[in-house]
Amino acid sequence: MPHYAALDVSNRETAIHIIDETGATVWRGKRASDPEVLTTTLRRHAPDLVRVGLETGPLTPWLYHTCKALGLPIVCLDARHARAATALQRNKTDARDAETLAQLVRTGWYREARVKSFAAHAVRHLVGARAQLMGVSIDLSNRIRSTLKTFGPMAGKGMGRTFENRVCELIDGRPTIAAIVEPLLAAWRVVRDQVLVRDRQLVAFAREDATCRLLMTCPGVGVIVATSFTAAIEAPEYFRHSRSVGAYLGLTPAQHQSGEVDRSGGITRRGDRLMRTYLFEAAASLLVRVRQESTLQRWGRALVDRMGFKHAAVAVARKLAVVLHAMWRSKTPFQAWPTEMS
Template sequence: MTYYAGLDVSLEETAICVVDGTGRIVKEARAASEPAALIVALNELDLPLERIGLEACSLTAWLHDSLRAAGLPALCIETRQANAAMKTMPNKTDRNDARALAQIMRTGWFRQVHVKSRQCRLWRSLLAARRTVLNEMRAIENVVRAILREAGLKLGTPGRPTFAVRVRELTQGDPCVMQLVDPLLAVLATMLTSLAGLTKQVLDIVRKEEVCRRLMSVPGVGPITALAFRATIDRPDRFRRSRDVGAHLGLTPARYQSGETDIQGRISRCGDELARTALYEAAHTLLVRSKKWSGLRAWGIKIAKHRGMARARVAVARKLAVILHRMWSDGVAFRWGKDPANGATVAA
């Protein structure tokens, strides 16, 4: 007889449910959400566990790695599928969620989620921290602009390094406004230093990573995009086809079909938002700022002329995901193609 376990993980405690091959509940328990406690609890069951299911959450990667290292068959499953099964329970409790996860493990109705390596998780945390600082800086700058507008002062569009200098120049004759913006400018100065430090960490990592340097040979792809893609994909061999990467990152249209209804909507926005945003920004850079000819840019400009720049950015971002994966898998640099204007091949 084979047995299957479901673990409903919360911050402090994890509910455990074990079922047999017929779906009968064999054992239920609770343990602290710590690797050592869960390993002890599962080993004390003394049952041949075929699969142990954990729903994807912030603690899953840490617990999954420890359980696998202890020789336990832990699997991380897709959150939306887990939620669909849990909704069949009349009451939402940790105990019922663990039961639902155990039944999912038994039936095999789940999609296993790839748990990234610890190094990739750390890289992604670095990028998320940098983006958070950048977003908060932008929010504070907007507050400063609003305060100045209330006083009839128009800031214009100074660069981030000269932002504080320009604000102080404008508020010199109004001490009341200066008292309001000075604390915000002090916070901005600290955040600007922190942003520079986080950016330097990214650049240091990319400088040592051969894969990232190769991905940066693509026009529009900089250190942030290269590292975001590297940290999100982790292993290129887990995708059977390069075109699957676009769907994995939520850059393909969502579709709803039922009977005579067949609607193709906007992009699904599934998967990692950080990598998707980085690819979109890289596409914008390629289409708007890049001056060097490439077949990819010519293709994107053609789409922009017929369907608009917004759709072109999404299409180029999806194409970038495919190209970056293929370059990584094949170990080659970007091939620029031939400029139809002179027929010369542009070296990568």
């Protein structure tokens, strides 16, 4: 008899629930959150396993790819979609969640989520580590500026080496302020050095990757945007239409329709938040800094006049995502004056 199973994963233990084709429970229990242990348990209690599901989560890439390599028919369920079913439970437990997910897997009432490869995750986490280090660097520099301002000296608007030299000049001969600022400045130097290391790694990756070099022909798109986009999309064939990329990255308007009510609001903000941020920055750069004129820039600047800069930049960010995917799929460099925009 066909069997279906689901895993409710936590850091140490995973709740397992196995059912048959009628929905009756065959076996349930908990095992260590280890791919080999889970695979062995499922094969022992479900010899005719058709499908096993688990939700998206921090451990999902490791469990999914390892279990799949071990021959397990595993699928990844979109957690937001599955939550609609698990939220109906009066008493929420891991065992009940696993049972609900197993029923979803059996009936097919779930939305499958694509799990990126380890290589894509490595690039994504490298970009994320750089972004976090940049945030720490900015926080430290702001704390230094705030401390100096309390006692009168102003660090000014300089960055990098200029900022460091200026701070050193201001604390020279002021031991009270130096005792506070010097540890912060030392930490700032270390973080900045690590940011530069991450930058060199990303530049080296972009130079060796033909797709990144292709995407960087688009104005406003640099190393960070190109590497982030390739990691987020992974392969252009995953999207049948380029315009779907905007929705995947949460750059399309949210819509609510019920009966006679039909309204649209701001963007959905689904998907990769960091990628969405970088696309917005690329769009802002295209509208303000890029000197090379193009159809995309002209279209964006017309939107600025009509709806304001922020709304126009979001629209251009969505268009950039569409254009980058189309370039990648067709392996064609950016065309400033195409005959027809996507």
